[in-house]
Amino acid sequence: MHLHRSGIVVFGLATASLLAASACTALLDRDSKQCSVDGDCKHFSQSAMCVESVCRVATQGDAGLGPPGCFSGTPKTDLEFYNQCTTAEFSKFDNCARLGLCDGKYDPAALVDPPDAGSEPPTDGGLNPPTAKCYDATERSKVIYMQGSTNFTPFIQAMAPLVAERGYTIVWQPTSSCAGAASAGFDAPAKTIMRNPTNGSQSFASYYDSKGNGTPCLLGYAPNSAEPNSGDTTDVGESDVFAASCGNTGWVPGTGAFANIGHSTGPIQAMVFATPPASTQRAISAEAAHMVFGMGGKGGVSTPWVDPNYMWSRSATTGTNNILSRGIDVPPSRWWGVDKKTGPGMRDAILTASADVAEKTIGTMSLDLADKVKVGLHILYFQARGQLAGFLPDSTRAANDKKNVRDGHYPLWGPIHLYTKLQNGQPTAAAAAFLLPFAVPNQALLDATISGGFVPLCAMSVTRDTEMGPLKSIEPDFQCHCYYESKVGGGAPKDCRACAGPSECSSGAPACNIGFCEKK
Numbered sequence: 051m052h053l054h055r056s057g058i059v060v061f062g063l064a065t066a067s068l069l070a071a072s073a074c075t076a077l078l079d080r081d082s083k084q085c086s087v088d089g090d091c092k093h094f095s096q097s098a099m100c101v102e103s104v105c106r107v108a109t110q111g112d113a114g115l116g117p118p119g120c121f122s123g124t125p126k127t128d129l130e131f132y133n134q135c136t137t138a139e140f141s142k143f144d145n146c147a148r149l150g151l152c153d154g155k156y157d158p159a160a161l162v163d164p165p166d167a168g169s170e171p172p173t174d175g176g177l178n179p180p181t182a183k184c185y186d187a188t189e190r191s192k193v194i195y196m197q198g199s200t201n202f203t204p205f206i207q208a209m210a211p212l213v214a215e216r217g218y219t220i221v222w223q224p225t226s227s228c229a230g231a232a233s234a235g236f237d238a239p240a241k242t243i244m245r246n247p248t249n250g251s252q253s254f255a256s257y258y259d260s261k262g263n264g265t266p267c268l269l270g271y272a273p274n275s276a277e278p279n280s281g282d283t284t285d286v287g288e289s290d291v292f293a294a295s296c297g298n299t300g301w302v303p304g305t306g307a308f309a310n311i312g313h314s315t316g317p318i319q320a321m322v323f324a325t326p327p328a329s330t331q332r333a334i335s336a337e338a339a340h341m342v343f344g345m346g347g348k349g350g351v352s353t354p355w356v357d358p359n360y361m362w363s364r365s366a367t368t369g370t371n372n373i374l375s376r377g378i379d380v381p382p383s384r385w386w387g388v389d390k391k392t393g394p395g396m397r398d399a400i401l402t403a404s405a406d407v408a409e410k411t412i413g414t415m416s417l418d419l420a421d422k423v424k425v426g427l428h429i430l431y432f433q434a435r436g437q438l439a440g441f442l443p444d445s446t447r448a449a450n451d452k453k454n455v456r457d458g459h460y461p462l463w464g465p466i467h468l469y470t471k472l473q474n475g476q477p478t479a480a481a482a483a484f485l486l487p488f489a490v491p492n493q494a495l496l497d498a499t500i501s502g503g504f505v506p507l508c509a510m511s512v513t514r515d516t517e518m519g520p521l522k523s524i525e526p527d528f529q530c531h532c533y534y535e536s537k538v539g540g541g542a543p544k545d546c547r548a549c550a551g552p553s554e555c556s557s558g559a560p561a562c563n564i565g566f567c568e569k570k
Contacts, residue, residue, distance in 0.1 A: 334430045
C-alpha cells in the first residue's frame with residue numbers, strides 16, 4: 051500500500067514574475083491583489099487556488115499535488131472529479147497485485163449468491179420496557195414523532211435543543227432508512243405508525259430534552275395516539291436514501307398516489323468501510339469490495355477478507371447498504387456476511403473484534419458514527435472504479451473536514467431525506483417545527499448539522515440528483531465553506547477572510563455569511 055500525504059503546495063515566491071516561472075502551477079492573473087480566498091478564483095477553474103493573493107491552477111507536475119497522473123482541469127465527469135489533483139492524503143489499492151486484475155478486466159455483473167448467514171441475535175436477549183412515557187401533558191405536550199435510520203441518532207441529539215426553542219420535544223425511534231421513508235405515507239397505513247417493540251431486536255423510542263439527552267420511553271399515551279398504549283403516527287420519516295431506492299421505484303414524493311407526501315433534502319452523510327483496531331488493512335477498492343460482499347471473497351482472491359462470518363454488513367433496507375451497494379456493484383439484497391442490525395452495533399463489534407480475527411474482519415457504517423471513535427477503528431481509503439488512488443472522506447486521517455466528500459474525491463455519500471405527510475399541501479405543525487429550520491440558512495442549524503457529524507449543503511462543491519448518480523459542480527445560493535472549516539478544523543483556513551459585513555469582502559467573494567466572506 052502506498053500512503054501519500056501531500057504537503058502544502060510550495061508557493062512562497064516573492065513576485066508575479068517568479069510565480070510565472072514556476073513549474074508547479076499556471077499563473078492565471080498577474081494582479082497581485084486579485085483574490086483573498088479560493089472562491090475568488092473559481093471563475094478561472096474549479097481547481098484554481100488563491101496563493102499569496104494570486105490565482106493559480108494546479109498542473110500534474112505540481113510538487114505536493116497528487117495522485118500521479120491527476121486531472122488538473124475543470125471536472126465534468128465522475129472520473130475527473132475522482133482524479134482531481136489534490137493536497138489530500140491518498141492510498142493506492144493495487145488491483146493487479148491484490149486481485150489479479152492486471153489487464154483491467156472486471157465484470158461488475160459477476161456475483162455469487164450468498165448463503166443464509168443469518169443476522170445478529172438481540173443483544174439484550176429480550177424486552178426491557180422503559181417506565182417513562184414519550185408524551186407527558188405537563189412536560190412534553192408538543193411532540194414530534196420521528197423514525198428512520200439508526201445512523202441518524204447523533205443528528206437528532208444535535209437538533210433537539212434547536213427544536214426545543216420552538217416548544218417541541220423530539221421522540222425518535224431508530225428503525226431503518228426504508229422504514230422511515232415508508233412511514234411518511236408510501237406504505238400507508240401499515241407503516242405510518244411507530245410502535246413499542248414486540249421483540250428484543252427492535253428499539254424503543256426515546257424523547258430528547260433541550261440538551262440533547264435521550265430517555266427511552268413508551269409510545270401510545272398521547273390523547274390522540276393512533277394505537278393507545280402501543281403506537282403513535284409518525285410526523286417525519288427520515289431516510290439516508292431516496293424513497294425510490296427502497297425496492298419500489300414508484301415511491302416518488304409529490305407524484306401519483308403520493309401527491310400528498312412532502313420531501314426535504316437535508317445535510318450530506320458519507321458511508322465507509324472499516325476494519326478493527328488490530329487490522330493492518332487501510333484501503334479497499336470498489337473491485338475488492340465487490341469480491342468480498344458480492345462474491346464471498348471469490349475463493350480467496352480478496353484476501354484477507356475471505357471468511358463470510360467476518361464480512362459484516364447492514365440489511366437491504368438501510369441507507370448504509372443502499373449507498374455502498376451502488377458504489378461496489380452489489381445489489382442490496384445479495385450481500386454476503388452477517389447483518390449487524392444497527393449502526394452502533396456495527397461500530398461496537400468492529401471496535402471489540404479480537405486480535406486473532408481482526409485482519410479478516412471488515413464492516414460498514416455511516417461516517418458520523420465512525421467519527422466518534424476515529425482513533426480506534428480504521429476507516430478505509432476507498433478507490434472507486436477508474437480512480438487513480440483511494441481517498442478518505444477527510445483530507446487526512448487526523449482531519450475532520452470532509453474535504454474529499456465535499457469536492458468529489460470520495461464518492462460514497464448521499465443527502466439525508468426527510469419525508470412527511472402533507473395536509474392541504476402543508477406539513478403538520480409538529481413536522482414543520484423540525485423542517486422549517488432547514489428552509490432558511492442559520493448558524494444554529496449549521497452548528498447542529500456539524501455537531502451531528504454531517505456536511506451542510508452550503509459547504510458542498512458537488513451534488514447529485516439521484517442515488518449515487520453522476521457528480522456535478524454546485525455553487526449553493528448560500529455558501530458556508532469557511533464557517534464549516536472553522537468549526538471542524540479548529541479555526542478558519544488562512545485563505546478565509548473574516549467579515550462583519552459585505553463591505554469587508556472582495557468582489558470575488560462578496561457575501562458575508564456567518565462571519566466569513568463567501569462567493570454567494
